[in-house]
Amino acid sequence: MGGFSMSNRRIFLKQSLLSGSALSLGIFPNELFASGELVKLTVMHTNDMHYHIDPFDDSHAEYGGRGGMVRLASLVSKCRAENPNLLLLDAGDMFQGTPYFNYFKGDLILKLMSQIGYDAGTIGNHEFDNGLPDILSALRFAKFPMVSSNYDFSDTILADSVKPWHILEKGGIKIGIYGLGIELDGLVGKLNYGNTQYLAPLATALKMERLLKKDHKCDLVICLSHLGYSYANRKISDVSLAPQTKYTDLIIGGHSHTFLDKPTVLENAKGNQILVNQAGWAALAAGKIEFVFDRARRRKSFAATVNNL
Amino acid sequence: MRRLFLTFSVILILFSCNKHLVVHEVNTKNISIDSNVGPPDSLVESMVRPYRDSIEHDMSTMVTVSSATLVKGKPESKLTNLVSDILLNSAASYCLKQNLRVQPDAAYVNYGGLRASLPQGEITVERIFELMPFENEIVLVKISGASFILMAEKIAGRGGEGVAGMKLGIRNGKVSSLIVADKTIDPKAFYWLVTNDYIANGGDQMSMFDNPEERINTGLKIRDVLIQVLSDDYKKNGIIEVKEDGRIFNEQ
Numbered sequence: 001m002g003g004f005s006m007s008n009r010r011i012f013l014k015q016s017l018l019s020g021s022a023l024s025l026g027i028f029p030n031e032l033f034a035s036g037e038l039v040k041l042t043v044m045h046t047n048d049m050h051y052h053i054d055p056f057d058d059s060h061a062e063y064g065g066r067g068g069m070v071r072l073a074s075l076v077s078k079c080r081a082e083n084p085n086l087l088l089l090d091a092g093d094m095f096q097g098t099p100y101f102n103y104f105k106g107d108l109i110l111k112l113m114s115q116i117g118y119d120a121g122t123i124g125n126h127e128f129d130n131g132l133p134d135i136l137s138a139l140r141f142a143k144f145p146m147v148s149s150n151y152d153f154s155d156t157i158l159a160d161s162v163k164p165w166h167i168l169e170k171g172g173i174k175i176g177i178y179g180l181g182i183e184l185d186g187l188v189g190k191l192n193y194g195n196t197q198y199l200a201p202l203a204t205a206l207k208m209e210r211l212l213k214k215d216h217k218c219d220l221v222i223c224l225s226h227l228g229y230s231y232a233n234r235k236i237s238d239v240s241l242a243p244q245t246k247y248t249d250l251i252i253g254g255h256s257h258t259f260l261d262k263p264t265v266l267e268n269a270k271g272n273q274i275l276v277n278q279a280g281w282a283a284l285a286a287g288k289i290e291f292v293f294d295r296a297r298r299r300k301s302f303a304a305t306v307n308n309l
Numbered sequence: 310m311r312r313l314f315l316t317f318s319v320i321l322i323l324f325s326c327n328k329h330l331v332v333h334e335v336n337t338k339n340i341s342i343d344s345n346v347g348p349p350d351s352l353v354e355s356m357v358r359p360y361r362d363s364i365e366h367d368m369s370t371m372v373t374v375s376s377a378t379l380v381k382g383k384p385e386s387k388l389t390n391l392v393s394d395i396l397l398n399s400a401a402s403y404c405l406k407q408n409l410r411v412q413p414d415a416a417y418v419n420y421g422g423l424r425a426s427l428p429q430g431e432i433t434v435e436r437i438f439e440l441m442p443f444e445n446e447i448v449l450v451k452i453s454g455a456s457f458i459l460m461a462e463k464i465a466g467r468g469g470e471g472v473a474g475m476k477l478g479i480r481n482g483k484v485s486s487l488i489v490a491d492k493t494i495d496p497k498a499f500y501w502l503v504t505n506d507y508i509a510n511g512g513d514q515m516s517m518f519d520n521p522e523e524r525i526n527t528g529l530k531i532r533d534v535l536i537q538v539l540s541d542d543y544k545k546n547g548i549i550e551v552k553e554d555g556r557i558f559n560e561q
Contacts, residue, residue: 053357070357073350099438102532103364108357115353130444189510 039171041220041291042086044079046072047254048124048281049090050097051109056282067284069109073116075286080117083290085171088117091254092124092181092226095138097282105130106138114143120166122179122224123148124254128192132157147179147224150204152197165208167216173293176212179224180205180241182255201227201236205245213247220291221248228256229278238276242266245274250289253278259285368435372536373543376550379427381420384469384479384557388426391551392440392535393418393473399534400447400503403527411525413449414490416503417460418471419513434536441532445505450521454489454496459517461487461494469557473503480560505531 033040055068080086094109095101101109106127113121123146127135139146139161149164165178180201184193205223212218223245230239238253246269253276263277279285379388397416404411425439452460464470465479478486487494494500499522506526509518542549 054361068349070349070354071346073353074348075346077350078347096442098442099364099368099435100360102438102442102444104360108360112353112356115356116350186511186514186516189507189512191506191510 037295039173039293039295040083040085041170041173041175041293042079042083043089043222043250043252043287043289043291044076044086045089045091045252045277045287045289046279046283046285047091047226047252048093048257049109049283050093050126050281051095051101052098052282052284053100053109053112054098063282063284067282069112069116069283072283072286073112076116079288085173087119087168087170087175089177089222089224089252090118090121091224091252091278092122092179093126093254093281094121094124096126096129105134107141110138110141114141118144119168120145120147120177120224122146122226122254123151123162123181124226125182125184125187128184128188131192132194132196136161147177148181149178149208150199150201151181151184152199155195155197158196165212167212167218172295173220173291174216174218175220175222176209176216176218177222177224178205178208178212179226181226182228201225202241202244205241205248209245209247219293220250223248223251225251226254229253229258229260229276230256238278239264239266242268242274242276244269246270248274249291250274251276252287257281260287263287263289368433368438370434371540372432372434372437373539374431374548375427375429376548378429379551381423381426381471383420383467384477384559385472385553385555387551387553388423388440389418389420389469389471390473390553390556391549392423393471395535395538396447396503396505396531397473399529399538400449400527403447403529404449404525409525411449411501413474413503414500415457415474416472417464417508418504419508419515420467420470421513422505422507423471432539437532437536437539441535443505443507443531445507445531447527447529447531447534448504448506448509449525449527450502450504450509450518451499451523452502452518452521454494454498454500456517456521457489457494457500457502458484458487458496460502460515463513463515463517464557472556475556477557478560479557485560 049069052067053069055065055071056063058064076088090113094113095106121144136157145166146162147166148162153159153162165176167174167176184196184198209221212221225238227241228237230237238251242251243266251274257280258278259280260278263275266274266276268274275289277287277289279287377387379391380386381388393416396418397413400413404413422443423440424442427436427440461477461484464472464477465484466482469479474489476488477484489500508515509524511519
């Protein structure tokens with residue numbers, strides 16, 4: 001492993017200072033990973049893929065030749081080869097955006113996401129575009145759970161198909177996932193969401209993170225959010241939610257199609273750091289965050305992150 | 310040359326760190342998606358291929374030819390005018406065919422519902438899909454003039470959207486004049502408005518349509534209508550030339 005370049009060093013130092021820690025630089029000894037004292041979890045994520053299976057047409061003014069799930073699949077394979085402890089998540093709005101959706105409804109994208117190896121996803125507003133029956137029918141092809149904590153589907157046909165939270169384990173790390181969707185009223189036609197009850201995102205988040213962290217003792221708590229990155233008004237967003245949480249480590253966002261160079265680091269209600277990330281849309285980007293856990297001391301040491309465009 | 314994009318890497322210390330050092334190597338390099346990501350995943354690609362092939366033929370079918378690029382804009386634009394006019398005319402012919410004795414007065418197309426521009430020259434089915442990816446259908450609602458004015462205020466507040474069959478003046482984000490069916494709007498009269506089911510169901514904060522006097526769900530998908538009307542028109546009249554006509558205007 002090489003050292004840092006100067007520019008990296010500066011970024012690193014800045015972040016270290018923000019974290020309030022006095023640090024000098026060093027390198028993870030490989031033997032710590034080998035001996036299993038350190039374990040690395042790679043979290044990769046997408047949002048608002050909007051059925052962009054293929055790269056944008058070369059003639060596209062802004063994104064010609066870029067993006068697309070067929071290439072995302074290659075990227076994920078590569079990263080998974082580097083670290084099998086890889087968690088792949090999506091923050092909603094898989095549906096709507098290319099003719100594939102019009103022809104094949106939600107079926108094809110969920111087949112592909114299952115093939116690429118997604119571990120969990122959440123429900124965005126566009127998932128409702130053809131109503132609840134089409135969500136249900138597409139979910140037959142998902143080999144991973146859909147997690148939504150603040151859309152209460154209990155009085156709908158999706159009651160048994162969407163989970164309020166989900167726990168999984170990678171490399172001995174216990175990860176708890178909950179999902180937050182945007183307010184449907186005014187955004188999605190009432191007929192399309194039927195008896196789905198919309199629960200307040202903040203109260204839901206506080207309940208879920210406590211459940212996952214305290215009751216289920218998860219090492220890492222991740223929120224899949226389709227609330228949007230931030231708003232000029234008081235509408236709840238990832239950035240306004242994060243400081244009010246206590247146990248969430250990472251908010252993976254969507255809806256606002258926000259491209260971030262790196263995750264936004266915020267302080268939660270307990271003064272700990274929480275990451276907020278988002279990866280644009282149309283599989284033009286994937287977020288990649290690496291958490292290293294120190295088994296001996298049972299805590300997270302750091303996160304390294306890359307957003308590939 | 311294709312644009313290059315930066316890979317940013319940052320190390321963040323989560324939770325307070327003690328003197329113990331835990332640091333990771335960080336990469337920062339310029340990458341392009343080709344060299345970085347490589348070719349499409351072959352397994353996923355082979356899964357997609359039959360689906361792609363089955364729609365490619367349909368997508369490349371030519372619908373019409375436009376004399377100019379059609380871009381949406383405010384207060385009015387060629388694109389919003391074209392789609393709104395097609396909605397109004399199609400709803401009128403639907404009512405005729407169905408013997409409904411309904412004469413639609415005006416049409417409203419939400420600005421956000423038009424998802425792409427149409428190019429100058431050949432317009433294929435694929436372009437229409439990009440413009441109108443949603444499965445929305447044409448809906449008629451009979452609403453009071455008062456509700457109509459509420460809708461016009463929303464349109465004015467947003468600086469203009471897609472309309473047909475009306476002339477709307479905007480001053481400081483408010484309605485300054487509104488003519489429907491060649492007369493100044495009458496709050497007490499009733500009007501037939503053509504829109505899509507998303508709006509008629511209260512989408513885009515259009516709550517004034519919540520309890521219309523009457524409602525007709527045509528079942529006509531807007532995208533299908535656009536493809537049909539534009540290709541029929543091309544066969545009959547050739548290249549389309551869309552105009553702005555001052556249907557929405559800013560008053561000083």
